[in-house]
Amino acid sequence: MKTFTPGGIHPSENKLTRDAKIENMPIPALLTVPVAQHLGKPAKALVAMRDTVKKGQVIAEADGFISAPVHAPTSGTIKSIKNHPHPSGQYVKAISITSDGNNEWAEGLNVEPEDFRSLTREDVISRVKDAGIVGMGGAGFPTHVKLQPPSGKRIDTIILNGAECEPFLTSDHRLMLEHPKEVLVGLEIMASVFEQPVKIYVGIESNKMNAVEIMKEHAPESIKVEALKTKYPEGSEKQLINALTGRWLLEGQLPFDVGCVVQNIATAYAVYEAVCKKKPLIERVFTVSGMEIAKKKNVRAALGTLVTDIMEYCGGLESDNINQFICGGPMMGRAQFTFDIPITKTTSGLLFINNKELDNLRERPCLRCGKCIEACPQGQRPWVLADKAQKKHAQELPSYGLNQCMECGSCAFVCPSKREIVHWIKYSKAVNANIRQREALKKEAQKKDS
Amino acid sequence: MATVELKVSYPPYNRSKDSIERIMYTVALALAPATLASIYYFGLRALWLNVVAIGSCMFFEWLVNKIRRVQATAWDGSALVTGMLVAMNVPSDLPFWMTALGSFVAIVVAKQLFGGLGFNIFNPALVARVFLLISFPAAMTSWPKPFSVDMETGASPLGILKTEGVAAVANMDLWAAFAGNMQGSIGETSALLLLLGGVVLLIKRYITWHIPLSFILTMFLFTGLFFLIDSDKYASPYFHMVTGGLMLGAIFMATDMVTSPLSKRGQIVFGVGCGLLTGVIRLFGSFPEGVSFAILIMNAFVPLLDRWDLASRGRHGEGGAS
Numbered sequence: 001m002k003t004f005t006p007g008g009i010h011p012s013e014n015k016l017t018r019d020a021k022i023e024n025m026p027i028p029a030l031l032t033v034p035v036a037q038h039l040g041k042p043a044k045a046l047v048a049m050r051d052t053v054k055k056g057q058v059i060a061e062a063d064g065f066i067s068a069p070v071h072a073p074t075s076g077t078i079k080s081i082k083n084h085p086h087p088s089g090q091y092v093k094a095i096s097i098t099s100d101g102n103n104e105w106a107e108g109l110n111v112e113p114e115d116f117r118s119l120t121r122e123d124v125i126s127r128v129k130d131a132g133i134v135g136m137g138g139a140g141f142p143t144h145v146k147l148q149p150p151s152g153k154r155i156d157t158i159i160l161n162g163a164e165c166e167p168f169l170t171s172d173h174r175l176m177l178e179h180p181k182e183v184l185v186g187l188e189i190m191a192s193v194f195e196q197p198v199k200i201y202v203g204i205e206s207n208k209m210n211a212v213e214i215m216k217e218h219a220p221e222s223i224k225v226e227a228l229k230t231k232y233p234e235g236s237e238k239q240l241i242n243a244l245t246g247r248w249l250l251e252g253q254l255p256f257d258v259g260c261v262v263q264n265i266a267t268a269y270a271v272y273e274a275v276c277k278k279k280p281l282i283e284r285v286f287t288v289s290g291m292e293i294a295k296k297k298n299v300r301a302a303l304g305t306l307v308t309d310i311m312e313y314c315g316g317l318e319s320d321n322i323n324q325f326i327c328g329g330p331m332m333g334r335a336q337f338t339f340d341i342p343i344t345k346t347t348s349g350l351l352f353i354n355n356k357e358l359d360n361l362r363e364r365p366c367l368r369c370g371k372c373i374e375a376c377p378q379g380q381r382p383w384v385l386a387d388k389a390q391k392k393h394a395q396e397l398p399s400y401g402l403n404q405c406m407e408c409g410s411c412a413f414v415c416p417s418k419r420e421i422v423h424w425i426k427y428s429k430a431v432n433a434n435i436r437q438r439e440a441l442k443k444e445a446q447k448k449d450s
Numbered sequence: 451m452a453t454v455e456l457k458v459s460y461p462p463y464n465r466s467k468d469s470i471e472r473i474m475y476t477v478a479l480a481l482a483p484a485t486l487a488s489i490y491y492f493g494l495r496a497l498w499l500n501v502v503a504i505g506s507c508m509f510f511e512w513l514v515n516k517i518r519r520v521q522a523t524a525w526d527g528s529a530l531v532t533g534m535l536v537a538m539n540v541p542s543d544l545p546f547w548m549t550a551l552g553s554f555v556a557i558v559v560a561k562q563l564f565g566g567l568g569f570n571i572f573n574p575a576l577v578a579r580v581f582l583l584i585s586f587p588a589a590m591t592s593w594p595k596p597f598s599v600d601m602e603t604g605a606s607p608l609g610i611l612k613t614e615g616v617a618a619v620a621n622m623d624l625w626a627a628f629a630g631n632m633q634g635s636i637g638e639t640s641a642l643l644l645l646l647g648g649v650v651l652l653i654k655r656y657i658t659w660h661i662p663l664s665f666i667l668t669m670f671l672f673t674g675l676f677f678l679i680d681s682d683k684y685a686s687p688y689f690h691m692v693t694g695g696l697m698l699g700a701i702f703m704a705t706d707m708v709t710s711p712l713s714k715r716g717q718i719v720f721g722v723g724c725g726l727l728t729g730v731i732r733l734f735g736s737f738p739e740g741v742s743f744a745i746l747i748m749n750a751f752v753p754l755l756d757r758w759d760l761a762s763r764g765r766h767g768e769g770g771a772s
Binding site: 409 | 454455456457458459460461462463464465466468469470472473565566567568569656707708710711712713714717759760764765766767768769
């Protein structure tokens, strides 16, 4: 079975919700929609307090090329526009909407499905852009930007990421099982955007063979559905490209540099809805899991739904034993300090756990065992990154492969000394970003003087 | 709902069950069959030697931690393993006080003075062995015969080879030596049980095949080459496989995580270097056994091998830092 080299780990899969059908959560009374749900500049709010909005109406516009608009997930009144806790751990400006109960769509949206082949390439891209679609696997990169690579970059392969390698998460799996046709049409739409014919792959981990079967059944001849070895991080963009095409991204390269475009399952589904039904991105499917939530489900909810409402929908907490609430998966997600955060375009899962390892997390000396090197899927040397960062030599690390690291957590997973390698890498990246910023400011000041 | 306390910690929120304790105690378990065999071959004296070596190692670890006022590490398993290895590197009738002195050198000098676990450059048990060998050559080179009631001692097969030449060891029963029925230090005897322990560690992925295989294979080829050149002067490579500390050294001492290279390519160079040095010392040096010296010399190269790895490119062309 195809897989990526080198490295990778096999954490326990914990796919507790793999057989749980997607449940549509009713829209709650209050929605809190952040203006920053994507990579790039946050959107600019277009509405003011006490404005009435219809479902799908643009409430914040994109700011620049690498940005995306934000829409009202339901009809109602704007209650407030202020900073609110965000899954990133920071306070981000969010637009709160009180639902009026009518769930009324704005004019011209949510139409009967049209055939995308009747649209021009420019129409397709503008529908994707206007719908505010971003990479829903977690990165949140605006999709319309991804579909317009810089001139000179020839795309010959488009890959649909059905790997879902994080433990616990099953939302992409269920989307493939329950809506294979829509997902595949979304993929075809994205492939049609490129002038020259492209090879189309769907990569799915082998722990989801029923999804492989269903996708193969519904896929036309032009789409190759491949089962990949279940290994973390199979769903990482670079690793997926390596597994399916054998190509490798060197430092600083992006997928279009090797002729590839990778998109997530949920993104493809959203593209289908946007292009064929003129439906903006206002809801998504995510997994609610972990031992400490009463009912573990795959939920489709409106963006801006607060986690406190979702917890109620899922039967509340199992007990008082919960000590961590994670937004995302256990490997690359983020532990939250409050339940008072909204669902965003990039929320793939909510985990309620009793992490027993927290008592054992004291950093011990590096044993130089080399397990981190074995595990690193980017072929880097995590030990030296953590080592030099702790000795305050973080500025040397770019030449030791710091920027090749995608913070997948494989190294910290295997380390017997429980060293916080991912933290030291994030810290070093911040130190180096600071240095670059100061250099840039210095250069600008020098230019002004001269 | 009662208020719950959410803890914020660094990702990943899911770690492997491995820990320093697990690794060390598994290594101790892998060494246990050979230790038990030594008690079988050399009697209760070997048992007391192990007790003294392990006990004094753990004592010195505790003492230095107290003096340095750092986290107590006497029970993390590393002192236990060092103690077992110190015992394995000496004759079973070595005076207890010499053994305790060896433990002192291993734990205090070779390990704690460098900063403790993870910071030492040289393998502590080997530093202890070489220290004892140089300080007490007579006591350290008279080896009790297995099963002898009144501690009949003599030279080990390698010792006989060095002083009397190939003819004197030509008819040695190699299978007996492989199983452990041979004069030598406690750990040198049962190659079979050491291999078994090595397999356990390989399955658990605490060691990989790179160092043991390159070490043993290089030794085999080196001694085999000279055996082919002149079989009257040089013993057969099979003889060299089962005598002396080769199995103990290649499987348990050279693979010590702290003192061996981090990268696979560095580990292979390390193993080849150990094999060559052992061969040269055994065949052309004055000492009958070279494993300890070879490993210690290669330990000194490890920082360089790690730097070489940092500068090398990976299989996809990645890496290549300064």
